[in-house]
Structures are given as structure tokens and as C-alpha cells.
Amino acid sequence: GQNIDQPTEMTATEGAIVQINCTYQTSGFNGLFWYQQHAGEAPTFLSYNVLDGLEEKGRFSSFLSRSKGYSYLLLKELQMKDSASYLCAVEPFPYKYIFGTGTRLKVLA
Amino acid sequence: DTAVSQTPKYLVTQMGNDKSIKCEQNLGHDTMYWYKQDSKKFLKIMFSYNNKELIINETVPNRFSPKSPDKAHLNLHINSLELGDSAVYFCASSQETSGEETQYFGPGTRLLVL
Numbered sequence A: 001g002q003n004i005d006q007p008t009e010m011t012a013t014e015g016a017i018v019q020i021n022c023t024y025q026t027s028g029f030n031g032l033f034w035y036q037q038h039a040g041e042a043p044t045f046l047s048y049n050v051l052d053g054l055e056e057k058g059r060f061s062s063f064l065s066r067s068k069g070y071s072y073l074l075l076k077e078l079q080m081k082d083s084a085s086y087l088c089a090v091e092p093f094p095y096k097y098i099f100g101t102g103t104r105l106k107v108l109a
Numbered sequence B: 001d002t003a004v005s006q007t008p009k010y011l012v013t014q015m016g017n018d019k020s021i022k023c024e025q026n027l028g029h030d031t032m033y034w035y036k037q038d039s040k041k042f043l044k045i046m047f048s049y050n051n052k053e054l055i056i057n058e059t060v061p062n063r064f065s066p067k068s069p070d071k072a073h074l075n076l077h078i079n080s081l082e083l084g085d086s087a088v089y090f091c092a093s094s095q096e097t098s099g100e101e102t103q104y105f106g107p108g109t110r111l112l113v114l
Helices: none
Strands: A003-005 A009-013 A018-025 A031-037 A044-049 A053-057 A060-065 A070-075 A084-093 A096-099 A103-108 B004-007 B010-013 B019-025 B031-037 B043-050 B054-056 B064-067 B075-078 B087-094 B109-113
Touching (some): A009 A018, A018 A084, A031 A060, A031 A070, B019 B031, B019 B109
Parallel strands (some): A009 A103
Antiparallel strands (some): A031 A044, A053 A060, A084 A096, B004 B019, B064 B075
């Protein structure tokens, strides 16, 4: 079967660094997405990894290891507004997607 | 069992045609959504619907209409398809429209209008 796993909930302190992990088992791999979703809103695109390695965009970075079926989203200098759900989604084949159920991050003052 | 399913997975059609994409969820959720993924991978919400209320994103052309035969289904009907409608469309569901309820996404339907 095809599966994506990510922690259900995480808690971190304002100003800290948090790493949200995502592991996947799929029959193919075309890319991996991270989305941020605030309660009651549409997901916001954060990153799209196709090749192994780390991609940095400001306070957010995303890492991919295709051989390990593993990705993580790294959030630095956490802010209260970063409290949200973070969705990992894999594209095993072009235009086919599998979403994880999301990691709910709570940032505490 | 697939929680949120969409059919078809791929849809290739001519401009001007009318088509439908079906979505079914077996999670017993109250609310369903349709999203369009643009070329930059951004997800834009088109509709959210529960058995009480349909909320339409005002930027969605009225050629697009959601149809819900029952609580487990929310189909997307598109009239007079245009080239710009080519995209991936995602269906999702959640238990409520607000709060911290998780949205469960379907696998997407790739629509290509020629």
C-alpha cells in the first residue's frame, strides 16, 4: 500500500526551532510537498522537493532523502503565527497525490 | 479503504465541453471542499459545503458548480470548459468548517483541456 506518516501534534516555544518529520512508502516518487494550513483556511504552499537535500526559504527549510523515504520541515525562530497544521504530501506519479493527515503545531509564548 | 476518493484520476477533454469530477468520503465528515492547484502548486479553495451551507469563493467562475447528492459526496461540475481550467483539482473533507479539525485530501484529478 501507499502511506504517509507524520506526527499528529507537536509543541514548541516561541523563538525555538522545530523539525516536523514525514516518512512515506509509495510505489513511485515524483515530488514531495509541504503545506501550512491555519484552522478554517486553505493550505498554503511552502515547498516542493524533487531532489535529495535541503532547500531553504527564509525561516522554513525542507529536506528530502528519497532513498530513506523521508522528509522534514524545519521551522526556525518560531513565531506565534506559525501555530498551524503542516501537511506533507507525496506525488508518487505525475498528478497523483497522497496527503498525510498533518502535524498540528502549537507555538507557546 | 480510501478515506477520500476522486474519479476520474485523469480527464482530458475539449474546450467547450461539460464535465464532472466526483468525490466521495467514507469518514462520516460533515464538510467537504474543492480546491484548485495552480501551476505554482498553490491550493486555492473553490467551495466548502456542509449540509447547512455552501460557501463559494467569489473568484470562482459560475461555470463551476458543486453538487452534493448526499453527505458523503460532493461532485464538481464544470460547464463550457476553457483552457485555463487545466489544473489539478483536490477534494477534501473535515468534520467541521472551523476550529482545528484536520482536512483529509483526495488524490487529485488532473484535468487537461485541449
